[in-house]
Amino acid sequence: xxxxxxxxxxxxxxxxxxxxxxxxxxxxxxxxxxxxxxxxxxxxxxxxxxxxxxxxxxxxxxxxxxxxxxxxxxxxxxxxxxxxxxxxxxxxxxxxxxxxxxxxxxxxxxxxxxxxxxxxxxxxxxxxxxxxxxxxxxxx
Numbered sequence: 155x156x157x158x159x160x161x162x163x164x165x166x167x168x169x170x171x172x173x174x175x176x177x178x179x180x181x182x183x184x185x186x187x188x189x190x191x192x193x194x195x196x197x198x199x200x201x202x203x204x205x206x207x208x209x210x211x212x213x214x215x216x217x218x219x220x221x222x223x224x225x226x227x228x229x230x231x232x233x234x235x236x237x238x239x240x241x242x243x244x245x246x247x248x249x250x251x252x253x254x255x256x257x258x259x260x261x262x263x264x265x266x267x268x269x270x271x272x273x274x275x276x277x278x279x280x281x282x283x284x285x286x287x288x289x290x291x292x293x294x
Contacts, residue, residue, distance in 0.1 A: 157172065157250050158245070158246035159244050162245070200215065203218045
């Protein structure tokens with residue numbers, strides 16, 4: 155969206171740079187604020203579902219995954235409904251999103267999957283490598 159706002163006035167190169175900087179600033183806010191992306195860390199809820207006494211762990215785990223799937227689908231549908239309201243996205247965002255979709259589709263599945271695989275600096279890697287430290291809620 156930042157690209158779509160900046161590019162018409164300053165050019166495509168500056169728009170791409172502004173979009174990359176906006177993303178980087180957002181990631182810094184996530185890290186500094188000790189927050190998480192919507193689907194980033196699923197380890198803690200899974201561990202809690204398995205360790206809690208009572209019903210069988212697999213039943214709790216399947217329930218957790220099922221509820222998560224349903225709520226993700228509902229949230230995605232609500233987001234799509236919100237973003238399809240006329241004027242919800244800035245002017246030019248539709249063109250930028252179309253170019254992005256075409257670029258992703260042209261790469262093919264193997265390359266797309268390879269680029270989505272978490273690297274050493276990914277949020278999952280940072281989270282998984284810090285499992286032995288106490289959480290911010292006081293438990294380990």
